Amino acid sequence: MLQLDKARAEDRRKLEALLWENGMGYADPIEDFMLARQGDDIVGCGRIEDYPDVVMVRPLVVAESFRRRGIGRLLLERILPAGKPAVIVARGESVSFYSAFGFTFADWQTIPIHQAHECTTCPDRAECCPQPMVYSL
Numbered sequence: 373m374l375q376l377d378k379a380r381a382e383d384r385r386k387l388e389a390l391l392w393e394n395g396m397g398y399a400d401p402i403e404d405f406m407l408a409r410q411g412d413d414i415v416g417c418g419r420i421e422d423y424p425d426v427v428m429v430r431p432l433v434v435a436e437s438f439r440r441r442g443i444g445r446l447l448l449e450r451i452l453p454a455g456k457p458a459v460i461v462a463r464g465e466s467v468s469f470y471s472a473f474g475f476t477f478a479d480w481q482t483i484p485i486h487q488a489h490e491c492t493t494c495p496d497r498a499e500c501c502p503q504p505m506v507y508s509l
């Protein structure tokens with residue numbers, strides 16, 4: 373059965389493996405990650421960064437063999453706070469997911485500067501096709 377709860381110290385190795393498999397990095401503290409668990413496995417994770425005017429989703433990942441079962445949507449519903457817009461820099465391939473959730477295209481100016489800078493200087497930019505998106509409740 374699928375279960376959503378906060379990551380704990382002992383989840384670190386599996387969480388890092390999931391992130392690494394998807395080209396994403398880990399960031400402390402581990403409790404900031406919401407996990408989707410299936411038995412002993414971690415099959416998804418989501419985290420937000422809180423800024424004065426927005427929250428940024430960074431990252432949201434579902435293990436490849438568990439995609440298209442609604443887990444990404446469940447994680448996003450759990451981590452997004454009410455009352456603040458959320459932004460994301462979606463990889464091109466995940467734009468359909470965020471659009472289906474209700475995100476719309478946005479300007480790079482809406483994205484916290486360190487994330488925008490990371491994308492500008494990223495060697496994988498052309499392949500990734502990063503797309504700023506915003507969601508307001």
Ligand SMILES: CC(C)(COP(=O)(O)OP(=O)(O)OC[C@H]1O[C@@H](n2cnc3c(N)ncnc32)[C@H](O)[C@@H]1OP(=O)(O)O)[C@@H](O)C(=O)NCCC(=O)NCCS
Nearest residue numbers: 432433434439440441442443444445462463466468469472
């Ligand atoms: C993006 C991601 C988190 C989506 O997770 P998921 O669990 O597969 O998404 P869900 O099953 O909740 O999808 C909900 C809806 O989004 C849309 N959607 C999701 N993936 C889609 C895809 N690849 N193509 C088109 N629509 C898609 C569909 O409308 C879907 O509903 P449906 O399956 O009933 O048609 C997952 O694909 C992933 O981890 N990708 C790699 C990492 C990544 O790019 N993360 C985003 C950070 S930029």
